[in-house]
Amino acid sequence: MLNQPILPEADMAYTVLSDLKRVTREYATAATESVCPEIRQMFTQLLNTTLTMQGELYMAMQSANMYNASSPVIKPEVDKQLKQYQQIQQQTNQFVQQTQAANANMAQASASGNAMPAYQ
Template identity: 45%
Template sequence: MYSQNNMSFMPEQDLLHTILTDMKRTVGEYTTATTESNCQSVRQLFTDLTNDTLRLQGDLYRLMSQNNMYSASSKALRVDLDKQIQEARKKQQECQQFIQQKSSSVRGYGQPMQQQGQPSQQHNPYYM
């Protein structure tokens, strides 16, 4: 309808920005679905969808950037990036250590080992 009158629904740049924003949101939702999936095949499906959407988002960003439709934010200092990477790796290592620690303290049929000197959960009135 709009193309017959040489009019468009909205300016191309606005439409592409809307699509780009929607792709970013979709990636976040796929990532959440991936992390919450209990079934390996569903998890793989959402992982694949996430990766495909990231590729499309990257292609659209490059197209818009090449056509001066998207201005990237200012460049970050390498030292700031390195600091963020170091903090993320540290947090990841802490999480892995926590998981290993908790996994090694579980025995039998998923029952946690009772530590000496600590009351059981049944006798702790503050445990919920």
Template identity: 55%
Template sequence: MNQSNSASLPEQDLLNTILCDLKRTVGEYTTATTESACPTVRQMFTHLTNDTLRLQGEVFQLMQQQNQYVVPSKALREELDKQIQQSQKTQQQSRQFVQQTLDGVGQFQPMAQQQPNSQNSNYM
């Protein structure tokens, strides 16, 4: 096996490439998890996401210990709290929307069955 290709990149560049690839992979696995209808497939992608996050954390810690990764400045606590509150609010609104939509599905189905050819402005 020819080692010259991997030796041409400094270790920091290799680790940075691996770290970036792990971050991208986590995003792809997360998307696959959220789009999986099959519980078994969803669970598989959840495990892959968690394993990749663990590995990404290990690579990050290694790079940080070797001073190969500069940690961004710390965020203000107020900003973090604001973002957490906004995320919680969005999550609650999403839950309410889903619940209202699910509750409304039973109400709209009989109408659609009674008038299959009607032009309803609520549906496009």
């Protein structure tokens, strides 16, 4: 009786998989909210490493019949969602570029003394 594990192997693996999923969300949030580029890069690297570990554990669990994958998704629906996300990404990139250009123009105007006077 002393040699028996407390939890079955599948339960332990599922617990680790759940923790990896949680940590992934936390690293993604930390990377998103980081102001310092070096810290953002560190969290991004940790996120990628954790995603790799999560994927490897999932594949090992699936091959050992410890994890049932969700039902398959219809490819046209995935393609539709992907196209929508790509459009959103393109719009976001355009917005960021416009904002950066506007900020650069304001900084240039301020530096050249053409800034609008502040109202008091």
